[in-house]
Amino acid sequence: MTEESTLTFDDLPDNLYLEIFQYLPSSTDLLNLQRVSKRWQRVACDYWLWKKVKITPHPILKTTLAKIVRRYFTESTTSLDVCGGVWRRRRHMSSTVSLSNNVLSLIGKMSPKLREFMIEEDNLKDIDLSLLPSSVQRLSFTNCEIPTDCLVNVDKKFPELHSLLFRRCPILQDGHLALFGKLENLERLECYGCYRIDSSAIRVIAENFSNLKTLALIGSPFLGDRDCAIIAEKLPKLTTIEIEEWIDITMNGVTTLRKNLRNLKFLSIKCSSINQGEIVIEGSRVHV
Known part of the structure; x- marks a missing residue:
């Protein structure tokens, strides 16, 4: 093959970019890719790549998460996995890091068909999980502090819930x-x-x-x-x-x-x- 006929990564069509980008381990990588070029920015914003959003294992602040939800979440977004990093930053143990009731309301507004919600390493104090859309079918909590107050009204809000996971949640008991x-x-x-x-x-x-x-x-x-x-x-x-x-x-x-x-x-x-x-x-x- 001559040098003139050699293909480069830039010669790939957009649909192949989409196929490759979907294998990235975290949605934050899509944000980093947008800095490469205008074309990569356009492709990385495609709603197809934001159907399942995974913002782990690196923690994210609630203000940053709110910006991501406003910019990239659509009715096609069906899954969110987010990390607060509360155990790594002990000074934040008394309050939530990645979530707020405003963020949950925003998620419900932008993605009313959300089916999976997974939260890792956060304190859910003052959080109302019933603000999530009623379409949620799977809830997962990992390394979370879960006050009973955050679960008020969930019995009526998630009639379609079919999967519930708690991993290393030390205060979980019968009341929850x-x-x-x-x-x-x-x-x-x-x-x-x-x-x-x-x-x-x-x-x-x-x-x-x-x-x-x-x-x-x-x-x-x-x-x-x-x-x-x-x-x-x-x-x-x-x-x-x-x-x-x-x-x-x-x-x-x-x-x-x-x-x-x-x-x-x-x-x-x-x-x-x-x-x-x-x-x-x-x-x-x-x-x-």
Whole structure:
């Protein structure tokens, strides 16, 4: 091939730019790309690249997030993953870093069809999550302080919610879960490293989330055989259960789950009181 016929990156059509840019790990990279050239700026602003917005792992301030929402969010935006960085900057522990009620209202206005909302490392004090659009189907909290005040009215606001995840949220307990009310469409509940989840929380889950298909309770030491009995009786539609670090569970509890949950296809248990702490897996996720 001669030098005159050699193609450069600038010779690529816009649709290939879009294909390449969609693999960037964070939406903030799209902002940086806009500084390269006017053409890259135009392509990086395409609404197709802002359908799923991920502003992690680097923290963002609420003022900056508000500007991004105004500039790039549209009715096509269906997912937002944002990081506040509260654990890295201890001086901000008393207040939220990346969110405000004004920002949430703005998100609801610009993206009324938002389906996924994920927040990491932030304090949700004085935040009203019910300001998010009612179209939200998945809520995820990682390393967050979640005062009960921020969950007021969520039971009526998110009727389509089908997935709820809490990861390393230290104050999460039965009172928080009760505020979600009876979520008839909730199919997936995952709690990782939420050590205050106890039998009271299990009763709330059993009473309010009767259509659960996936339940993960990892790092909840206060649970045991009695909770297995409640789960087996009240949550008959479960197909997947993951259990780790329960102190009071024995093979009796495991047997209760096996015998009574007829739809169960995947069971994963890793507890010191069972199989010498080695992980026990039955079934396969492939069929779930």
